[in-house]
Amino acid sequence: MNLEHHFASLGEAFSSKTLIQPLHEQRLVEFNQSLATFLSIDIKSTETKRILSGEEPLPSSLSMVYAGHQFGGFSPQLGDGRGVLLGEVRGLDGLLYDLHMKGAGPTPYSRRGDGRAVLRSCIREYLASEAMVALSVPSSRALALYDSREAVYRETPEAGAMLLRTSQGHIRFGHFEYFFSQGKQEELDQLIEYCLKHYYPDSLKSESPLEDMLTEVVKRTARMVAKWQSVGFQHGVMNTDNFSFTGETIDYGPYGFMEDYEPNWVCNHSDHEGRYAFSRQPGVGLWNLNCLMRCFSKHLERDQLIAILQCYEPELQSHYDVLMMQKMGLSSVEVLHELLPPLLLILTAEKMDYTIFFRLLSHLEKDNFNPLLDEVVDRQRLSQWLKRYQSARLSESTNWEQAGHEMLQANPKFVLRNYLAHEVILAAEHGDYLPFRRLLNVLNQPFNEHPESNALAQRAPDWGKSLEVSCSS
Structure with a gap:
């Protein structure tokens, strides 16, 4: 494993040296071999095993310092x-990827916390990040999962664990x-130069590198x-x-994949005011970008920053339109805008399962609506x-079957339902990782049928709908 240490070279103002503190009777229970191959990491190497587990200290490993707006309030130092950044490795695409260990023990920024992670949260992040990548959503990824016999105390004692994750950047x-x-x-200028060099080198060719980079950050965030x-x-x-400066989904905690369609759904039971409800996410993305742009008020004029932010909404809307046209087998934005709003009202009224509906729509046969009608009350x-939908599709395409096949590649059969993650976690806490691997297998190929795993595509049972996740997740 060829570790590089570019972020560490920025100096003490950006981080503190921090070592992994191995857990008691820690063991490697899952390793992402395809990702490891892409990153040229040989897990069979004794030296690599010792480095990744923390048995061999890395002098350049560190914990980052940053601030942030948390639920709208500013915290000047977080x-x-x-987490510990071990360094960077170069992928087969020539780009650098961070190696970052979650649950590695106390750091100077733990704020009275124990610096640990529990098996529950590590499994949830492993599954979610790999599921998102398979759905073509920019995301950090899971490389290795460690469990242990060390007790970590949250609401109750839980098994301590560590998760090794990768991303293009953790800035x-x-x-x-x-x-x-x-x-x-x-230091702010140093950070700007670092990001231009390592994440947005094409912007250096521009007449205004900073403007170009920030515009790309806004667009990546919008597309995400x-x-x-x-x-x-x-x-x-x-x-x-x-929120990642490279436009990747990071820090999976109380996330959720929508089941019954509800625009105002709040998956995080710690979010009492619904600040981050599903329908509010696009607006929050822009709010966060506003916070980011203020940081460059001494580098660019106000009008320049406003112009950069104005790229957000059209980029988000146009990308969302393309994605929804693919899900519905349409090629006209005008037709999409006629059909999608009334459809979402129906899904809301019927509390229709979002994933199952679009999968069934992909299988829809001409003039045979019963499979979908059997799912609703108001037939x-x-x-x-x-x-109306069938008429629109027929007017746009002469090959109904081909359009349906393409829709199947846009509408997954499998998503990470909360109750599935819960069942996997319970099994793993008793030492059984087979359910975890079975679920991971379909999440890595969510558009395939996997008939042997049909049970993993079913709606949540009643008990599964009442499960809660919070910031402790």
Whole structure:
């Protein structure tokens, strides 16, 4: 494993040296071999095993410092309270990827916390990040999962665990807020140069590199949120310290994949005011970008920053339109805008399962609406919509079957339902990781039929709908 240490070279103002503190009777229970191959990491190497487990200290490993707006309130200093950046490795695409260990023990930014993670949260992040990548949503990824016999105390004692994750970068909006709020202009300039060099090198060719980079950050964020909305994903904690400067989904905690369609759904039971409700995510994305742009008020004029922010809404809307057209087998934005709003009203009224509906729509046969009508109470209302939909599709495409096949590649059969994650966690806590691997297998290929795993595509049972996730997740 060829570790590089570019972020560490920025100096002490950006981080604190921190070592992994191995857990008691820690063991490697899952390793992402395809990702490891892409990153040229040989897990069979004794040295690699010792480095990743923390048995061999890395002098350049560190925890990052940053600030952030948390549920709307500004916290001037946060940081990696339970994470350690081991360094960067180069992928087969030539790009650098961070290796970041979650649950590695106390850091200078733990704020009276124990710096640990529990098996429950590590499994949830492993499954979610890999599921998101398979759905073509930009995301951090899981490389390795460690469990242990060490007790970690949350509401009750739980099994301690560590998760090794990767991403193009762990620099957050909050990094820029930290240095800007403290008036540390030199460090802010250093961070800008670092991001231009490592994440946005094409912007260096522009006449205004900073403007070009920030415009791309806005557009990447817009596309990421549009993809969240299209697949029914809710992040749960859209604080600025949880938003990546590289436009990747990071920091999976109380997330959720929508089951019964509900625009105002709140997956995080710690979010008492519904600040991060599903329908509010696009607006929060823009709010967070506003916070980010303030950090460059001494580098660019106000009009320049406003112009950059104005790229957000059209980028999000156009990308969302494309994604929804793919889900519905349409090619006209005008037709989409006629059909989608009344459909979402029907889904809301019927509490229709979001994923199952669009999968059934992909299988729809001409003039045979019964498979979908059998799912609703108001058959007449949905039937009228389906007639309009069928007419629109037929007017746009002469090959109904081909359009349906393409829809099957846009509408997954499998998503990470909360009750499925719960069942997997219970089994793992008793030492059985087979359910975890079975679920991971279908989440890695969510558009395939996997007939042997049909049970994993079913709606949640009644008990599964009442499960709660919170910031402790």
